[in-house]
Amino acid sequence: FSGSFGEVYQTFHLSIYMSSNNKFSISPEMATQEVQPNETLSNLKAESDTLKTKLEDERAKLHDVELHQVAEKVDGLGQFIMKTRRTLKGHGNKVLCMDWCKDKRRIVSSSQDGKVIVWDAFTTNKEHAVTMPCTWVMACAYAPSGCAVACGGLDNKCSVYPLSLDKNENLAAKKKSVAMHTNYLSACSFTNSDMQILTSSGDGTCALWDVESGQLLQSFHGHAADVLCLDLAPSETGNTFISGGCDKKANVWDMRSGQCIQSFETHESDINSVRYYPSGDAFASGSDDATCRLYDLRADREVAIYSKESIIFGASSVDFSLSGRLLFGGYNDYTINVWDVLKGTRVSILFGHENRVSALRVSPDGTAFCSGSWDHTLRVWA
Amino acid sequence: MTISTLTRGGAQREQQHCLRKMERVIIAMQDPDIGLKMRNQRLLITVIPHAMTGNDIMEWLIQKYNITDEEAGHLGGLLVQYGYIYPLKEPRSLILRSDDSPYRFQTPYFWTSSRWPASELDYAIYLAKKNIRKQGELVDYEKQNYNLLHKRINHTWDFVVMQAREQIRASKQRRKADRIVLECQEQAYWLVNKPCNRRALVRNRVKSSICLESFMKFCDQYHQHDPIMSGCLPSNPWISDDTTHWTINTDLVGTPTRLRVERWSFSFMELLNDCLGRREFMTYLEKEFSGENLCFWEACEDLRHGESSKIILKVEEVYKTFLSPGAARWVNIDSKTMERTLEGIKQPHRFVMDDAQMHIYFLMKKDSYPRYLKSDLYKNMLSKAIVPQETKKSVFPFMRRQRHSSPSPAMVSQATEDNGKAKGAGPAATNSGTLS
Numbered sequence: 001f002s003g004s005f006g007e008v009y010q011t012f013h014l015s016i017y018m019s020s021n022n023k024f025s026i027s028p029e030m031a032t033q034e035v036q037p038n039e040t041l042s043n044l045k046a047e048s049d050t051l052k053t054k055l056e057d058e059r060a061k062l063h064d065v066e067l068h069q070v071a072e073k074v075d076g077l078g079q080f081i082m083k084t085r086r087t088l089k090g091h092g093n094k095v096l097c098m099d100w101c102k103d104k105r106r107i108v109s110s111s112q113d114g115k116v117i118v119w120d121a122f123t124t125n126k127e128h129a130v131t132m133p134c135t136w137v138m139a140c141a142y143a144p145s146g147c148a149v150a151c152g153g154l155d156n157k158c159s160v161y162p163l164s165l166d167k168n169e170n171l172a173a174k175k176k177s178v179a180m181h182t183n184y185l186s187a188c189s190f191t192n193s194d195m196q197i198l199t200s201s202g203d204g205t206c207a208l209w210d211v212e213s214g215q216l217l218q219s220f221h222g223h224a225a226d227v228l229c230l231d232l233a234p235s236e237t238g239n240t241f242i243s244g245g246c247d248k249k250a251n252v253w254d255m256r257s258g259q260c261i262q263s264f265e266t267h268e269s270d271i272n273s274v275r276y277y278p279s280g281d282a283f284a285s286g287s288d289d290a291t292c293r294l295y296d297l298r299a300d301r302e303v304a305i306y307s308k309e310s311i312i313f314g315a316s317s318v319d320f321s322l323s324g325r326l327l328f329g330g331y332n333d334y335t336i337n338v339w340d341v342l343k344g345t346r347v348s349i350l351f352g353h354e355n356r357v358s359a360l361r362v363s364p365d366g367t368a369f370c371s372g373s374w375d376h377t378l379r380v381w382a
Numbered sequence: 383m384t385i386s387t388l389t390r391g392g393a394q395r396e397q398q399h400c401l402r403k404m405e406r407v408i409i410a411m412q413d414p415d416i417g418l419k420m421r422n423q424r425l426l427i428t429v430i431p432h433a434m435t436g437n438d439i440m441e442w443l444i445q446k447y448n449i450t451d452e453e454a455g456h457l458g459g460l461l462v463q464y465g466y467i468y469p470l471k472e473p474r475s476l477i478l479r480s481d482d483s484p485y486r487f488q489t490p491y492f493w494t495s496s497r498w499p500a501s502e503l504d505y506a507i508y509l510a511k512k513n514i515r516k517q518g519e520l521v522d523y524e525k526q527n528y529n530l531l532h533k534r535i536n537h538t539w540d541f542v543v544m545q546a547r548e549q550i551r552a553s554k555q556r557r558k559a560d561r562i563v564l565e566c567q568e569q570a571y572w573l574v575n576k577p578c579n580r581r582a583l584v585r586n587r588v589k590s591s592i593c594l595e596s597f598m599k600f601c602d603q604y605h606q607h608d609p610i611m612s613g614c615l616p617s618n619p620w621i622s623d624d625t626t627h628w629t630i631n632t633d634l635v636g637t638p639t640r641l642r643v644e645r646w647s648f649s650f651m652e653l654l655n656d657c658l659g660r661r662e663f664m665t666y667l668e669k670e671f672s673g674e675n676l677c678f679w680e681a682c683e684d685l686r687h688g689e690s691s692k693i694i695l696k697v698e699e700v701y702k703t704f705l706s707p708g709a710a711r712w713v714n715i716d717s718k719t720m721e722r723t724l725e726g727i728k729q730p731h732r733f734v735m736d737d738a739q740m741h742i743y744f745l746m747k748k749d750s751y752p753r754y755l756k757s758d759l760y761k762n763m764l765s766k767a768i769v770p771q772e773t774k775k776s777v778f779p780f781m782r783r784q785r786h787s788s789p790s791p792a793m794v795s796q797a798t799e800d801n802g803k804a805k806g807a808g809p810a811a812t813n814s815g816t817l818s
Contacts, residue, residue, distance in 0.1 A: 146791025
């Protein structure tokens with residue numbers, strides 16, 4: 001060895017892959033080449049495709065039966081009557097998002113004109129109203145304690161407003177900026193407490209934030225385009241969540257490590273909404289391709305498609321009834337379709353909104369669901 | 383702090399920036415004029431060239447960057463953690479000792495930045511080499527990883543073994559000093575960059591028939607509990623305008639409904655998620671002198687989901703109350719988990735209690751929970767539980783009942799705050815009854 005500096009830079013190429021008849025020799029050499037002579041780009045691509053096919057074959061091996069086959073022995077659902085029981089009027093523009101409070105009757109909603117309103121949906125009274133400094137408030141969420149709401153949109157931020165009962169107090173004064181993305185905020189959700197928020201954004205990432213300090217706790221990279229939606233798992237270890245994006249992919253993430261642990265790509269267009277099945281073993285998605293789909297996390301595959309020739313417009317928002325038997329989908333053609341999750345059939349179509357349905361959530365105790373629409377109203381159905 | 387706009391590999395790109403800065407420091411340290419003076423170090427009977435002592439490193443950093451001992455120790459420690467400098471004595475202890483312990487610079491070939499991400503195949507070959515060279519040389523986690531990889535990339539295992547053998551053969555042809563240097567470099571690299579146990583590594587796919595059956599079972603089990611499917615008693619508030627259904631189901635109601643108590647038997651999570659159920663379970667555990675398990679679990683949940691600023695404090699509290707020898711509410715965790723947890727506490731973070739928490743959770747789930755369901759405590763609860771009468775349909779269906787408002791959760795917590803309790807302590811559902 002010559003000088004210290006030279007020695008340090010001399011390397012030994014240890015992972016040269018040799019064939020058994022000794023085509024390549026091992027000798028200390030400068031590790032300048034990473035790729036061996038016969039590993040051309042097309043070879044590597046071919047290898048990648050073979051691996052993909054192998055993966056699909058592995059998945060398919062365990063697919064021994066279809067959902068609707070298994071569901072044949074289940075009773076069909078009878079006549080289904082659900083009506084609008086409350087109409088919440090007060091937004092001056094398109095309603096973009098809504099969320100339920102844990103008290104089962106309060107709701108927060110946000111709209112294109114920057115207004116965020118908290119309602120007691122049971123009495124239809126407005127309890128709080130905030131005007132955001134930006135338009136298109138695409139995301140809003142109620143804190144688990146019921147004492148605050150989070151919202152954001154074109155401001156690229158997610159802000160938390162503590163709810164004060166002093167009518168004279170300006171809620172905007174106590175606003176706390178928590179999340180900062182480099183593009184619009186598409187969805188937000190508190191985790192198990194008021195102290196952490198999970199966000200998704202048009203910048204292609206999701207992120208987990210500490211509310212008190214605004215610190216970024218974890219970021220999630222993997223989508224190739226805008227992320228439009230997210231949902232937290234109800235599982236007992238409580239460490240995963242799903243996201244859907246404009247890259248047609250639905251990803252499952254480990255909150256602790258930031259890793260994407262599963263990915264599903266069967267939709268033909270943007271995924272607007274994802275929601276876990278109540279047991280946490282599956283999730284549903286709604287897409288611009290006018291279908292909703294069910295993905296089983298343990299079988300690692302899509303197991304049902306909810307679609308009809310007559311449904312042409314995209315599904316913007318989906319949620320399950322408490323038992324997971326029904327899937328409600330709000331669509332861009334102003335309707336709400338109700339699907340039998342097990343049998344794959346549509347049990348009902350609900351009319352009422354006069355423009356796109358943009359948001360849909362079932363209440364925490366499953367007694368009703370709420371839909372928000374571009375017709376400026378929200379409706380509670382039961 | 384913002385998130386940078388990018389597609390894949392964002393976190394890696396952020397890390398790359400830090401790595402480049404570290405590399406600049408390392409290169410300066412090796413500069414022939416202003417860098418460290420290196421010398422031969424003895425490792426057992428072999429002389430290792432171009433090594434330096436921990437003390438040398440500290441002094442150079444203090445002098446070059448005009449920083450204190452403490453900061454130099456911290457910076458030097460990071461250089462070791464990230465694999466740019468590795469210790470020759472006690473290679474598994476990736477810390478910088480400010481004494482005459484020998485260290486060496488890692489070859490750029492093995493820098494984290496140039497080799498990221500560590501390939502599974504390379505790691506498998508490395509472990510195979512170790513295993514072949516000396517049977518039983520693999521440590522615990524290496525044995526685990528070896529088995530995992532053996533399962534996962536089983537189809538290329540012949541190749542892995544062949545490569546390992548070839549590399550061992552080739553290294554035998556080198557001078558002893560070179561060989562030792564290379565082994566040290568490689569070992570150091572893998573100590574820093576061992577692929578973490580990702581869930582993807584052990585995903586076992588389940589047959590469709592089994593998964594789909596589970597959906598049927600779930601839907602069936604919850605059918606009666608789904609108000610939209612089966613109605614609710616006495617009536618659905620949204621339809622009848624009568625909030626009795628909510629009043630009789632408040633969080634800490636005196637006598638719960640039968641459906642609610644039945645639901646506690648569906649899964650352990652259902653029991654814990656219902657505050658009344660959880661309180662009953664705590665009562666049961668205390669009778670069995672194992673209440674500390676649930677308390678520990680709750681404290682861990684609070685740690686995981688609480689403010690970042692309180693993490694260190696909470697970890698200390700948990701340690702004092704549940705884990706330290708002779709603790710007031712000592713929890714019974716297996717020795718391996720305890721060891722790992724105690725080690726982790728030295729650098730407290732949000733997830734440091736995860737292993738211990740999961741251990742206790744499954745202990746309760748497999749042992750205490752099934753016994754609780756068979757206990758008199760639960761059976762009495764079930765027999766006392768009420769089944770409300772279904773409200774008769776109104777004679778005058780067009781006469782709407784008056785819709786009463788309810789106290790806002792925000793007001794409730796403000797009141798409790800006035801009483802000196804923590805804000806937002808309870809879930810919002812506590813008071814969703816009617817005001818008469």
